[in-house]
Amino acid sequence: xxxxxxxxxxxxxxxxxxxxxxxxxxxxxxxxxxxxxxxxxxxxxxxxxxxxxxxxxxxxxxxxxxxxxxxxxxxxxxxxxxxxxxxxxxxxxxxxxxxxxxxxxxxxxxxxxxxxxxxxxxxxxxxxxxxxxxxxxxxxxxxxxxxxxxxxxxxxxxxxxxxxxxxxxxxxxxxxxxxxxxxxxxxxxxxxxxxxxxxxxxxxxxxxxxxxxxxxxxxxxxxxxxxxxxxxxxxxxxxxxxxxxxxxxxxxxxxxxxxxxxxxxxxxxxxxxxxxxxxxxxxxxxxxxxxxxxxxxxxxxxxxxxxxxxxxxxxxxxxxxxxxxxxxxxxxxxxxxxxxxxxxxxxxxxxxxxxxxxxxxxxxxxxxxxxxxxxxxxxxxxxxxxxxxxxxxxxxxxxxxxxxxxxxxxxxxxxxxxxxxxxxxxxxxxxxxxxxxxxxxxxxxxxxxxxxxxxxxxxxxxxxxxxxxxxxxxxxxxxxxxxxxxxxxxxxxxxxxxxxxxxxxxxxxxxxxxxx
Amino acid sequence: xxxxxxxxxxxxxxxxxxxxxxxxxxxxxxxxxxxxxxxxxxxxxxxxxxxxxxxxxxxxxxxxxxxxxxxxxxxxxxxxxxxxxxxxxxxxxxxxxxxxxxxxxxxxxxxxxxxxxxxxxxxxxxxxxxxxxxxxxxxxxxxxxxxxxxxxxxxxxxxxxxxxxxxxxxxxxxxxxxxxxxxxxxxxxxxxxxxxxxxxxxxxxxxxxxxxxxxxxxxxxxxxxxxxxxxxxxxxxxxxxxxxxxxxxxxxxxxxxxxxxxxxxxxxxxxxxxxxxxxxxxxxxxxxxxxxxxxxxxxxxxxxxxxxxxxxxxxxxxxxxxxxxxxx
Numbered sequence: 001x002x003x004x005x006x007x008x009x010x011x012x013x014x015x016x017x018x019x020x021x022x023x024x025x026x027x028x029x030x031x032x033x034x035x036x037x038x039x040x041x042x043x044x045x046x047x048x049x050x051x052x053x054x055x056x057x058x059x060x061x062x063x064x065x066x067x068x069x070x071x072x073x074x075x076x077x078x079x080x081x082x083x084x085x086x087x088x089x090x091x092x093x094x095x096x097x098x099x100x101x102x103x104x105x106x107x108x109x110x111x112x113x114x115x116x117x118x119x120x121x122x123x124x125x126x127x128x129x130x131x132x133x134x135x136x137x138x139x140x141x142x143x144x145x146x147x148x149x150x151x152x153x154x155x156x157x158x159x160x161x162x163x164x165x166x167x168x169x170x171x172x173x174x175x176x177x178x179x180x181x182x183x184x185x186x187x188x189x190x191x192x193x194x195x196x197x198x199x200x201x202x203x204x205x206x207x208x209x210x211x212x213x214x215x216x217x218x219x220x221x222x223x224x225x226x227x228x229x230x231x232x233x234x235x236x237x238x239x240x241x242x243x244x245x246x247x248x249x250x251x252x253x254x255x256x257x258x259x260x261x262x263x264x265x266x267x268x269x270x271x272x273x274x275x276x277x278x279x280x281x282x283x284x285x286x287x288x289x290x291x292x293x294x295x296x297x298x299x300x301x302x303x304x305x306x307x308x309x310x311x312x313x314x315x316x317x318x319x320x321x322x323x324x325x326x327x328x329x330x331x332x333x334x335x336x337x338x339x340x341x342x343x344x345x346x347x348x349x350x351x352x353x354x355x356x357x358x359x360x361x362x363x364x365x366x367x368x369x370x371x372x373x374x375x376x377x378x379x380x381x382x383x384x385x386x387x388x389x390x391x392x393x394x395x396x397x398x399x400x401x402x403x404x405x406x407x408x409x410x411x412x413x414x415x416x417x418x419x420x421x422x423x424x425x426x427x428x429x430x431x432x433x434x435x436x437x438x439x440x441x442x443x444x445x446x447x448x449x450x451x452x453x454x455x456x457x458x459x460x461x462x463x464x465x466x467x468x469x470x471x472x473x474x475x476x477x478x479x480x481x482x483x484x485x486x487x488x489x490x491x492x493x494x495x496x497x498x499x500x501x502x503x504x505x506x507x508x509x510x511x512x513x514x515x516x
Numbered sequence: 517x518x519x520x521x522x523x524x525x526x527x528x529x530x531x532x533x534x535x536x537x538x539x540x541x542x543x544x545x546x547x548x549x550x551x552x553x554x555x556x557x558x559x560x561x562x563x564x565x566x567x568x569x570x571x572x573x574x575x576x577x578x579x580x581x582x583x584x585x586x587x588x589x590x591x592x593x594x595x596x597x598x599x600x601x602x603x604x605x606x607x608x609x610x611x612x613x614x615x616x617x618x619x620x621x622x623x624x625x626x627x628x629x630x631x632x633x634x635x636x637x638x639x640x641x642x643x644x645x646x647x648x649x650x651x652x653x654x655x656x657x658x659x660x661x662x663x664x665x666x667x668x669x670x671x672x673x674x675x676x677x678x679x680x681x682x683x684x685x686x687x688x689x690x691x692x693x694x695x696x697x698x699x700x701x702x703x704x705x706x707x708x709x710x711x712x713x714x715x716x717x718x719x720x721x722x723x724x725x726x727x728x729x730x731x732x733x734x735x736x737x738x739x740x741x742x743x744x745x746x747x748x749x750x751x752x753x754x755x756x757x758x759x760x761x762x763x764x765x766x767x768x769x770x771x772x773x774x775x776x777x778x779x780x781x782x783x784x785x786x787x788x789x790x791x792x793x794x795x796x797x798x799x800x801x802x803x804x805x806x807x808x809x810x811x812x813x814x815x816x817x818x819x820x821x822x823x824x825x826x827x828x829x830x831x832x833x834x835x836x837x838x839x840x841x842x843x844x
Contacts, residue, residue, distance in 0.1 A: 077630070078623055078626060078627055078630070079619075079623060079626070080607075080611070080622065080623070080626040254608065254611060254612050259611075263611070263612075263614040263615050264614070264615075266615035267614055267615035267616075267619075270615075271615075272518055272521070272615070273614075273615045274518065275520065277520070278518055278519075278520050288518060289518065289519045289520070290517055290518055290519060291517050291518075291519055291522045291671065291675075291768070291826045291827075292517075
């Protein structure tokens with residue numbers, strides 16, 4: 001008798017399925033249904049970067065693809081990349097849904113994304129610095145002053161702050177979407193504590209195991225130097241005169257939904273993962289409690305929100321933060337990434353002005369456009385929004401993660417009435433955008449492929465220079481027809497393959513290849 | 517190293533060792549029961565008493581049958597000392613220090629937990645408990661092996677080893693007590709073939725049978741006690757555990773051997789010195805049960821001292837007052 005039953009459940013479920021799925025899976029009947037598909041042109045012809053993959057998948061032995069999908073899920077379970085199922089006291093856990101068919105980004109698309117994001121981060125950083133100092137952009141009436149003054153994410157505590165090297169947003173995870181025509185748009189900037197990069201790295205590890213040969217032949221750009229680059233970006237912030245700085249990752253703790261990522265990044269960088277209670281401000285310096293007494297900390301990659309960081313300056317009831325941290329930061333004795341206050345640019349009304357910021361600070365046109373945005377505090381826009389709720393997506397200006405959102409076409413009369421009331425009560429808090437018909441990518445559904453809507457979150461580091469990680473988190477709305485990709489709302493993920501520039505990969509080479 | 521991290525590694529290690537020892541407890545009782553010609557008393561009930569969780573057990577089970585006791589000790593989430601609870605706690609601790617341990621260690625703890633959790637639903641444990649517990653012991657050994665071969669033998673590793681050995685010494689002492697005191701057979705058994713069969717069962721449950729034979733050949737209560745308490749080299753004996761725990765403590769602090777700079781070092785040093793010079797006949801004459809009881813108390817005091825010395829760091833224990841102004 002064997003007791004190696006770990007995750008046997010999952011494997012055996014798949015085995016039963018395979019019993020009657022005794023044929024291979026192909027893309028012959030895959031229908032893009034008029035959407036822009038990331039892997040296929042209309043008529044199920046693979047795009048150049050996807051041809052090796054499509055060819056290989058179709059030539060796998062019967063049942064092999066599902067076996068690979070099951071193996072990937074078992075690996076995620078054993079790695080403990082799971083979340084607890086809420087309300088289940090039996091300790092049930094689930095993995096974040098993961099689809100093994102990668103999303104592929106063609107080199108020319110990536111060139112545009114990289115240039116667009118670099119330009120955008122540069123402008124946003126100049127804006128944040130400006131808004132907490134001279135406020136030239138308000139004085140020149142490019143952005144109305146009242147927008148900033150009414151923003152709940154404007155931090156008065158940050159006025160006059162001078163972060164090291166003038167950099168505020170060191171780590172950003174910008175959400176991009178693509179419409180029916182294949183045009184990329186920026187949906188959100190996420191300048192506070194964007195999460196998900198650990199899934200980019202773990203998904204890549206898994207896919208290298210799942211499709212080693214296709215991976216090698218497709219000339220995919222590597223992502224695994226992210227932790228080293230993040231480490232360098234953080235060390236770059238160290239206070240003057242500190243030769244080998246002590247960097248830590250500050251987490252709200254074990255029960256935070258992104259805890260896995262916090263510990264993963266600390267582990268990959270080889271630095272301490274600390275909680276608020278591990279730190280103390282002593283004689284003006286931030287110290288951590290160690291088995292040999294107190295030790296000085298120089299740079300904190302904080303993964304807790306401004307509000308909870310320091311009970312002396314922000315929310316007084318926070319038990320997650322470190323009393324006195326802001327004062328130590330202000331006096332230059334410790335560095336924080338990201339700097340406090342960056343949330344001002346995440347306000348969805350401020351977002352609408354980013355193309356204007358790019359023009360104002362850089363005298364350039366935005367390479368990556370915004371999704372057209374109606375600002376409900378403008379009378380004309382509000383009238384339009386209220387009259388067209390059924391066609392629009394309405395978002396609360398200060399929410400993220402898919403909360404506080406109305407998707408017009410999928411909403412009930414009751415929901416629309418409730419939103420209309422809220423919009424009229426506080427117009428400043430709402431924006432609206434046309435429904436973007438998000439691009440799709442094929443996912444495995446049962447014994448065949450179906451298209452599902454996806455977005456893309458690339459990660460940008462701003463240290464000595466701006467670096468856009470060639471890859472990113474592709475989130476998938478797993479429910480048929482759904483446009484909401486957030487993991488908190490039933491979304492899954494895919495690995496993202498950015499194909500290297502240069503001569504076209506030899507399409508069709510995969511068909512002669514050996515079994516993987 | 518962060519105090520919190522050291523604390524978590526210490527407990528992660530203790531909980532894994534505890535889970536393994538519960539399997540050994542069940543094993544020893546199963547053998548004692550099998551080796552007895554007739555049931556003189558309910559040995560399973562005695563086992564629950566030995567674990568100290570009998571009140572909790574009685575709340576939920578009418579009778580102390582083998583199946584009830586095994587399920588209570590293995591799968592009961594409300595019993596903080598069940599195998600499943602121990603593995604859960606070990607995993608929560610490991611999760612909070614994932615950046616300080618190797619991914620192999622984390623994955624092994626996670627797999628072990630999932631294995632036990634998934635076994636709960638099947639009835640295989642009732643059919644063949646020996647196979648289940650042997651698999652569990654191997655899973656724990658694999659974790660210890662991975663700790664030794666994939667983790668740098670740094671401060672954290674020493675905290676882990678200290679936790680493991682303190683837990684092991686405590687549990688070995690309780691297991692001797694189960695045979696000697698809790699499951700005391702009828703007076704006419706003492707010295708009979710049954711008695712020596714039972715001592716042999718105890719040795720087997722502690723994986724000590726062959727090693728014992730090499731040293732003493734014949735099985736006598738006195739020699740078994742001497743081997744399990746005083747042997748300097750057998751890795752489950754009390755003496756060995758204390759020697760190595762003290763070694764780890766000194767590796768952490770850098771204090772020279774046989775001296776002390778804190779309460780933890782003082783307490784473990786005294787405990788080790790007692791074992792260094794103990795005479796087994798004296799111990800038996802004075803009463804083994806009382807001796808083991810006292811040993812457990814002193815071990816607890818040592819554990820308390822570790823907590824105060826390393827895990828509860830406050831600004832006061834940073835730099836001494838006059839040094840502070842020099843370094844500030």
